Amino acid sequence: MNPVAIITGGSRGIGRGIAFELARAGWDLALNYAGNRAAAEQTRGECISLAQRAGKAVQAEVCQADIGVGADRQRLIAFARAKFGRLDLLVNNAGVAPEVRADLLEATEASFDRLMRINVKGPYFLTQLAARWMLEQSAAGMPPAPFSRKIVTISSISAYTASVNRGDYCVAKAAVSMLTPLFATRLAEHGINVYEVRPGIIETDMTAPVKEKYDRLIHEGLTPIQRWGRPEDVGKAVAAIAQDALPFSTGEVINVDGGFHLRRL
Numbered sequence: 076m077n078p079v080a081i082i083t084g085g086s087r088g089i090g091r092g093i094a095f096e097l098a099r100a101g102w103d104l105a106l107n108y109a110g111n112r113a114a115a116e117q118t119r120g121e122c123i124s125l126a127q128r129a130g131k132a133v134q135a136e137v138c139q140a141d142i143g144v145g146a147d148r149q150r151l152i153a154f155a156r157a158k159f160g161r162l163d164l165l166v167n168n169a170g171v172a173p174e175v176r177a178d179l180l181e182a183t184e185a186s187f188d189r190l191m192r193i194n195v196k197g198p199y200f201l202t203q204l205a206a207r208w209m210l211e212q213s214a215a216g217m218p219p220a221p222f223s224r225k226i227v228t229i230s231s232i233s234a235y236t237a238s239v240n241r242g243d244y245c246v247a248k249a250a251v252s253m254l255t256p257l258f259a260t261r262l263a264e265h266g267i268n269v270y271e272v273r274p275g276i277i278e279t280d281m282t283a284p285v286k287e288k289y290d291r292l293i294h295e296g297l298t299p300i301q302r303w304g305r306p307e308d309v310g311k312a313v314a315a316i317a318q319d320a321l322p323f324s325t326g327e328v329i330n331v332d333g334g335f336h337l338r339r340l
C-alpha cells in the first residue's frame with residue numbers, strides 16, 4: 076500500500092515540485108488547488124507518468140478548496156478520506172503574496188486579513204483537522220506505512236527577513252512558523268513529527284513579477300549558492316523528511332535557501 080499525502084497548493088510552483096518528488100518515490104497524492112484546475116490536472120498527469128518511469132504505480136487526485144475557508148478545509152479532508160482512506164503526510168504549502176507590494180505606511184488591512192486567512196489560519200486549522208485524523212488512525216490500530224506520519228509546513232525566509240514593501244506577508248510567515256513547534260510538541264507522543272521547510276528565492280509564478288530584481292541580487296552575491304532555487308529543491312527536502320530521513324528531529328526548521336540565512340562578514 077502506498078503512503079498518502081495531501082499537498083495544499085499542489086497545482087503549480089513549489090507544490091508541484093513537492094508532488095513530483097513524492098510521486099517518484101511512490102506516494103499517492105491529494106493535490107489541492109484554489110482556482111487553476113488546468114494546472115492541477117497537468118501536475119496530476121505528470122505525477123502519474125513520473126512515478127511510472129520510476130517503476131511505481133501511484134494514484135493522484137485533484138481537489139479544489141480555498142484553505143482559508145473552514146468549510147473548504149473540511150471538504151478537502153473528506154475528499155482525501157473518500158479517495159484514499161488514510162493520511163500519512165500533510166504538506167501545508169499553499170500561500171499567497173500580497174496583490175500589491177505596498178509600503179508599510181500605506182498597506183491595507185484588507186491585504187493583511189487576506190494573507191493571515193490564507194497563509195496562517197488556513198494551515199493552522201488544516202493541521203488541526205489532519206492531526207485529528209492521524210490520531211484517529213493510530214487509535215484504530217492502523218499502522219503508518221511504510222513511514223511515520225508527519226506534517227510539513229512551507230514557510231519562507233520572510234519569517235525573519237524584513238521587506239518593508241510586504242510587511243503583511245512577513246508577519247504572516249513569522250506567525251505560521253509557530254505552528255511547527257506547537258504541533259511538534261503536541262503530537263510527538265503520538266509518533267507524528269512536524270517540520271518547517273523555509274524556502275529562499277524560488278523560481279515560480281509568485282516571484283515572476285520581481286525576476287529582474289532577484290536576478291541582480293543573486294548575481295551580486297545575495298546567496299552563497301549563487302542561483303535561483305527551483306521547486307524541486309524544496310520537493311527533495313520534503314521527500315527526504317517524508318521518508319524518515321530525520322526520525323529523531325521534530326519542530327525543526329529546514330532552510331532551503333542557497334545559504335541565504337548565513338550571516339557573513
Ligand code: NAP
Pocket residue numbers: 083084085086087088089090107108109110111112114140141142143168169170171172193229230231232273274275276277278279280281282
Ligand atoms: P505560486 O507559484 O503562486 O503557487 C501558489 C499555489 O498555492 C498554487 O497551487 C495555488 O493554487 C495555491 N493557492 C493559492 N491560494 C490558495 C488558497 N486560498 N487555497 C488553496 N490553494 C491556494 O506560489 P509558490 O511560489 O509555489 O509558493 C508556494 C508556497 O511557498 C507559498 O506558501 C509561498 O509563500 C512559499 N514560498 C515561496 C517562495 C518563492 O520564492 N516562490 C519563497 C518562500 C516561500 P492555484 O494554482 O489554483 O492558483
